[in-house]
Amino acid sequence: MSNTEQKVEKAIRKLQRDRIVVFRINALTRIGRDELMNIFARLFDEFQLNPALLFNLYSAVVEIIFNAIKANAKHVIFKSEVRLKLIRQKFDDIDDLLEIIFREEMLRDFMTRHIVPEKLKKRVNTVLQLTEKKRTGRTAGLSPRDMQLLAEFNQLLESEEVFIHFTMAMTDDKIVFNVVNDIPILAKDMDRIQQSRTTHRKLYDEGRSTDYFGPDYIDVTESAGFGIAMADEIYYEMGLDPLEHFTISASEGATRAVMHFPRAKFSL
Numbered sequence: 001m002s003n004t005e006q007k008v009e010k011a012i013r014k015l016q017r018d019r020i021v022v023f024r025i026n027a028l029t030r031i032g033r034d035e036l037m038n039i040f041a042r043l044f045d046e047f048q049l050n051p052a053l054l055f056n057l058y059s060a061v062v063e064i065i066f067n068a069i070k071a072n073a074k075h076v077i078f079k080s081e082v083r084l085k086l087i088r089q090k091f092d093d094i095d096d097l098l099e100i101i102f103r104e105e106m107l108r109d110f111m112t113r114h115i116v117p118e119k120l121k122k123r124v125n126t127v128l129q130l131t132e133k134k135r136t137g138r139t140a141g142l143s144p145r146d147m148q149l150l151a152e153f154n155q156l157l158e159s160e161e162v163f164i165h166f167t168m169a170m171t172d173d174k175i176v177f178n179v180v181n182d183i184p185i186l187a188k189d190m191d192r193i194q195q196s197r198t199t200h201r202k203l204y205d206e207g208r209s210t211d212y213f214g215p216d217y218i219d220v221t222e223s224a225g226f227g228i229a230m231a232d233e234i235y236y237e238m239g240l241d242p243l244e245h246f247t248i249s250a251s252e253g254a255t256r257a258v259m260h261f262p263r264a265k266f267s268l
């Protein structure tokens with residue numbers, strides 16, 4: 001059995017025995033996505049779920065895992081930018097100051113005004129692309145500068161101890177996916193998500209939910225908000241209310257995305 005096959009079998013056995021399986025993730029490169037697809041395929045097979053829904057479900061889950069990965073990357077990079085600012089302004093006790101800023105949501109949100117969003121976004125995208133290249137063995141295309149950026153980023157992840165926990169649970173009537181990252185979502189990001197989901201919902205009620213993906217509704221200012229909208233659309237297609245079955249919330253310094261699916265919707 002290959003390494004992937006072993007991992008898949010282990011996950012499925014765990015799910016059968018305990019009804020729940022937990023994965024700790026810090027990246028989701030092509031290799032990990034393939035593994036996840038294999039787990040989903042086995043899951044559908046083992047529990048006799050309608051294969052027509054396999055790809056939709058997989059895409060939605062990949063999307064929320066990516067969001068968590070991006071959020072963690074954004075957080076550590078944001079924090080390092082804030083640190084730089086404090087150093088430049090010659091503050092003392094930078095570590096203590098940072099601790100206070102990042103403990104208080106208000107202060108943390110306030111600091112976002114002093115960091116250029118475009119620069120932050122660019123740094124996040126760059127390191128995530130570099131991670132993908134490195135982990136899939138395409139190191140030939142990486143310059144010494146790239147390698148240095150990657151090393152710095154990995155060091156940040158390590159010192160901040162950010163992780164993602166991905167849980168799959170299966171009961172007689174439900175399938176639940178839970179993605180938790182131990183950094184709290186920024187209030188303004190949360191507002192943006194809510195607003196975008198409500199707009200999408202309004203369009204759905206008017207019988208034109210797919211218009212949300214057209215030029216009139218794309219918000220390109222910071223993030224398109226497409227990922228969550230795509231996941232919501234999957235719920236709409238299944239005749240389910242995404243605002244009820246799919247929640248994103250922040251508490252105790254963590255962000256949680258939980259997707260519930262009634263098993264009845266998957267029966268053959």
Ligand SMILES: Nc1ncnc2c1ncn2[C@@H]1O[C@H](COP(=O)(O)OP(=O)(O)O)[C@@H](O)[C@H]1O
Nearest residue numbers: 067068071185189223224225226227228229255
């Ligand atoms: N797990 C999460 N933790 C923190 N922030 C999140 C999380 N998921 C989503 N977000 C926020 O919600 C925004 C919208 O997500 P999404 O619709 O997937 O768009 P995109 O991924 O293109 O930015 C993200 O830009 C991010 O700010």
Ligand SMILES: [Mg+2]
Nearest residue numbers: 063067227228
């Ligand atoms: Mg996304």
